[in-house]
Amino acid sequence: MNVVTDKLLSQSAYSHDIDIxxxxxxxADWLFNLPEAEYQRCCPPDHIACGATFTDDGRKMSINVEKxxxxxVIQHYVAEEATPSYCRMNxxxxxxxxxxxxxxxxxIWELIAEPIEGNRTRYTNxxxxxxxxxxxxxxxxxxxxxxxxxxxxxxxxxxxxxRETPLxxxxxxxxxxxxxxxx
Numbered sequence: 001m002n003v004v005t006d007k008l009l010s011q012s013a014y015s016h017d018i019d020i021x022x023x024x025x026x027x028a029d030w031l032f033n034l035p036e037a038e039y040q041r042c043c044p045p046d047h048i049a050c051g052a053t054f055t056d057d058g059r060k061m062s063i064n065v066e067k068x069x070x071x072x073v074i075q076h077y078v079a080e081e082a083t084p085s086y087c088r089m090n091x092x093x094x095x096x097x098x099x100x101x102x103x104x105x106x107x108i109w110e111l112i113a114e115p116i117e118g119n120r121t122r123y124t125n126x127x128x129x130x131x132x133x134x135x136x137x138x139x140x141x142x143x144x145x146x147x148x149x150x151x152x153x154x155x156x157x158x159x160x161x162x163r164e165t166p167l168x169x170x171x172x173x174x175x176x177x178x179x180x181x182x183x
Contacts, residue, residue, distance in 0.1 A: 001092070002133045003106040007146065009135075010153040012161040013126035016169035022115035024176040025123075028082040031089075031111065032060055034171075039064070042171055043164035048072075062089060069156025072096040077109055085113040092132065103138035105153075106130040111168075123169035127161050129153060 018025075032052045039050040049065040060079040067073070074096075077089035089109040096102050110126040131146070139149045 004131045007131050009129040009131050009150050010157040011128045012158040013124055014162050014165035015122050015124040016166040017120055017122050018169050018173040020121050020173045020176045021119045022121045024180050025113045025121050026084040027087050027111045027113055030172050030175045031062055031087055038171055042167040068160045070098050087111040104132045104134045106132055125165040125168055
């Protein structure tokens with residue numbers, strides 16, 4: 001299975017400002033210690049389950065199960081970078097269609113915190129999806145063009161990201177507040 005990096009299936013980025021000083025935000029800590037119920041609250045009813053684990057070579061990994069559009073997506077996000085203000089996660093994600101067919105896409109998930117005026121933080125949730133050769137074969141078998149598949153993924157992925165971004169940001173803020181209250 002190969003990722004087709006010269007083709008873009010979808011891309012979206014949304015931001016939400018939170019009333020937390022930038023220095024108190026720790027996205028990596030939030031992501032790898034996210035309780036499943038909190039994950040589910042971050043995009044109901046789409047978010048189903050999450051967990052944190054490691055790859056065989058010791059890299060941090062976040063497993064997310066969610067519905068995006070009509071597809072059930074199992075994401076195997078491996079941390080390429082995981083810091084308090086920036087996480088870049090890379091997944092070869094399994095997608096199950098309503099008819100039970102299975103394919104795979106490559107998803108890059110970037111979680112970004114930036115300081116803004118007023119001692120606040122801007123959280124940006126950027127999701128970029130590339131097809132795999134498995135996906136390209138899948139759409140060809142099902143008589144769909146790449147343009148049709150990309151339009152459907154852009155609409156579904158953009159809608160999902162738009163709804164989860166503010167909820168992720170507020171969850172990150174709650175975690176930061178709780179951590180600051182303990183100190």
